[in-house]
Amino acid sequence: xxxxxxxxxxxxxxxxxxxxxxxxxxxxxxxxxxxxxxxxxxxxxxxxxxxxxxxxxxxxxxxxxxxxxxxxxxxxxxxxxxxxxxxxxxxxxxxxxxxxxxxxxxxxxxxxxxxxxxxxxxxxxxxxxxxxxxxxxxxxxxxxxxxxxxxxxxxxxxxxxxxxxxxxxxxxxxxxxxxxxxxxxxxxxxxxxxxxxxxxxxxxxxxxxxxxxxxxxxxxxxxxxxxxxxxxxxxxxxxxxxxxxxxxxxxxxxxxxxxxxxxxxxxxxxxxxxxxxxxxxxxxxxxxxxxxxxxxxxx
Numbered sequence: 001x002x003x004x005x006x007x008x009x010x011x012x013x014x015x016x017x018x019x020x021x022x023x024x025x026x027x028x029x030x031x032x033x034x035x036x037x038x039x040x041x042x043x044x045x046x047x048x049x050x051x052x053x054x055x056x057x058x059x060x061x062x063x064x065x066x067x068x069x070x071x072x073x074x075x076x077x078x079x080x081x082x083x084x085x086x087x088x089x090x091x092x093x094x095x096x097x098x099x100x101x102x103x104x105x106x107x108x109x110x111x112x113x114x115x116x117x118x119x120x121x122x123x124x125x126x127x128x129x130x131x132x133x134x135x136x137x138x139x140x141x142x143x144x145x146x147x148x149x150x151x152x153x154x155x156x157x158x159x160x161x162x163x164x165x166x167x168x169x170x171x172x173x174x175x176x177x178x179x180x181x182x183x184x185x186x187x188x189x190x191x192x193x194x195x196x197x198x199x200x201x202x203x204x205x206x207x208x209x210x211x212x213x214x215x216x217x218x219x220x221x222x223x224x225x226x227x228x229x230x231x232x233x234x235x236x237x238x239x240x241x242x243x244x245x246x247x248x249x250x251x252x253x254x255x256x257x258x259x260x261x262x263x264x265x266x267x268x269x270x271x272x273x274x275x276x277x278x279x280x281x282x283x284x285x286x287x288x289x290x291x292x293x294x295x296x297x298x299x
Contacts, residue, residue: 048097060087149232171225182217
């Protein structure tokens with residue numbers, strides 16, 4: 001006698017791509033740490049007029065070189081002390097975050113548009129287009145960034161706009177190289193060939209088939225270039241050719257403190273630590289985004 005056993009049917013729900021991405025993000029320690037620290041720095045920069053205890057430009061020579069609060073002679077009126085002109089260090093640090101973020105993001109956007117456009121066109125079309133782009137990349141690599149930036153700033157003058165423009169026009173080569181190599185690998189894929197056979201136009205193929213598949217590499221390069229622009233700006237400001245006083249740039253704060261580093265080492269340690277933390281958080285965030293969105297990371 002045959003007996004049939006009925007088993008209740010259960011719906012098996014699979015996670016959506018968005019749920020998988022969120023799950024990966026919650027498990028990625030580097031992404032969580034980098035995004036949290038960067039978010040705090042962005043909030044500090046945006047709310048600097050509300051959070052800063054003093055005006056970053058106010059000078060008070062009677063309170064110059066006041067040590068931080070953890071020092072025996074420190075005071076809570078100036079938690080991070082004051083500089084050689086009596087300006088509150090915490091306020092200048094908060095406003096300096098604005099300068100670093102503006103320069104890093106703006107320079108990355110300018111260089112990203114230039115480099116990505118050149119790299120994708122060279123990788124997709126090849127031939128003479130690739131030859132011309134390679135010649136431009138080689139020419140750019142033959143020009144040292146710091147020397148060109150110093151020469152331009154010395155001739156035109158140092159300002160926030162000049163620094164952003166010079167950096168944006170000088171750091172696009174990494175975008176071009178990575179995007180060119182990535183596009184060359186994708187142009188022979190079956191889905192690109194299928195789009196060509198279906199009669200899709202070249203701009204549509206590039207925008208809908210190529211760009212989404214090189215986005216991971218683009219994100220990684222973008223984060224690297226943001227940090228690169230921040231470090232170059234800090235170097236230029238340290239040499240007196242970047243952002244000019246009295247703007248509260250972190251690199252300029254380091255430059256102004258170099259004469260007091262033996263007697264007040266905290267003056268150079270605080271902005272230096274701020275630059276290090278900002279660069280590290282952006283790199284951790286970029287690596288985390290790449291790991292989370294990469295197809296091989298979706299298990």
